[in-house]
Amino acid sequence: EGGSRRRSWGLLVTAGVGGALVALYAVVTPFVTPALRKVCLPFVPATSTQIQNVLRMLENRSGSLVDIGSGDGRIVIAAAKRGFKAVGYELNPWLVWYSRYRAWRDGVHHNTKFYISDLWKVSFSNYMNIVVFGVPQMMPQLEKKLEEELECNARIVACRFPFPCWIPDHTTGEGIDTVWAYDMKRSRGCETK
Numbered sequence: 001e002g003g004s005r006r007r008s009w010g011l012l013v014t015a016g017v018g019g020a021l022v023a024l025y026a027v028v029t030p031f032v033t034p035a036l037r038k039v040c041l042p043f044v045p046a047t048s049t050q051i052q053n054v055l056r057m058l059e060n061r062s063g064s065l066v067d068i069g070s071g072d073g074r075i076v077i078a079a080a081k082r083g084f085k086a087v088g089y090e091l092n093p094w095l096v097w098y099s100r101y102r103a104w105r106d107g108v109h110h111n112t113k114f115y116i117s118d119l120w121k122v123s124f125s126n127y128m129n130i131v132v133f134g135v136p137q138m139m140p141q142l143e144k145k146l147e148e149e150l151e152c153n154a155r156i157v158a159c160r161f162p163f164p165c166w167i168p169d170h171t172t173g174e175g176i177d178t179v180w181a182y183d184m185k186r187s188r189g190c191e192t193k
Contacts (some may be wrong), residue, residue: 003096003164011082011105011193013060014135018143020146021035022153023115027192031080041072042057044071044133045071045072045074045076046071046075046133046159047177048128049173049175050159050160050173050176050177050179051075051078052130052173053159053160053173053177053178053179054075054078054079055078055171056078056153056172057155057157057170057181058082058157060081061128061129062083062084062128063084063085063088063127063128064084064085064086064128064129065084065085065086065087065125065128065129065130065131066086066087066088066089066090066104066124066127066128066129066130066131067086067089067131067132068089068124068130068132068133068134069081069085069089069090069091069119069133069134070089070090070095070096070099070114070121071088071092071099071133071192072089072095072099072102073092073095073097073098073099073100073102073103074116075088075117075131076088076099076112076114077099077102077103077106077108077112078101079131080103080108080111080131081106081108083110083111084111084129085111086111086113086152087112087113087114087115087127088110088112088113088114088115089114089117089119090114090115090116090117091116091117091118092116093116095127096114096115096116099112099114100112100114112172118139119142120145121134122147123149124150125149125150125151127150127154128151128153128155129154129155129156129157130146130154130155130156130157131156131159131177131180132156132157132158132159133159133160134158134160134161134162135160136157136161139158139162139163139164140164140165141148142163142164143163143164143165143166146184147184150184151184151187152184152185153184154183154184155181155183155184155185156181156182157179157180157181157182158179158180158181159179159184160176160178162180163180163182167182167186168180168181168182168183169181169182169183169186
């Protein structure tokens with residue numbers, strides 16, 4: 001009887017440890033895998049100053065807004081509070097679920113949508129206002145993708161790092177809080193058309 005009790009206890013401990021490891025793996029993996037990609041895009045939350053700078057660049061604008069790599073949804077939620085129909089694309093499912101919860105908690109879930117998706121597999125052609133927190137390694141490719149997809153009246157707001165070839169129409173902030181706004185009509189030469 002003592003041996004079967006020990007065996008049962010051992011199985012229970014093994015199952016508990018195994019379950020804890022699986023849960024830890026499920027939670028940690030979405031945060032670690034970005035570091036293993038060709039272009040490392042870690043989750044770094046936007047500061048309140050960055051959010052204010054982004055919103056300043058979107059003053060007097062309307063239409064749809066997309067946040068590419070929306071993280072915990074701060075930009076999307078702030079934009080929805082200003083009246084935008086805002087969408088966030090993010091690879092990390094935990095951050096997407098958290099963003100959906102925050103949008104519901106803040107009462108803007110009817111003006112927001114969050115998708116688990118790879119930015120390279122999404123067309124941004126339906127958006128007039130694009131926000132991106134990129135890294136230097138991805139900006140040249142993203143610049144080309146956006147130039148091919150966006151309409152002439154679109155505005156792109158880049159945070160932390162500027163695009164390499166485009167000349168910004170507006171800049172505000174300093175250090176990591178700097179944001180650059182690019183109007184496609186100038187970047188693409190549409191204003192003469």
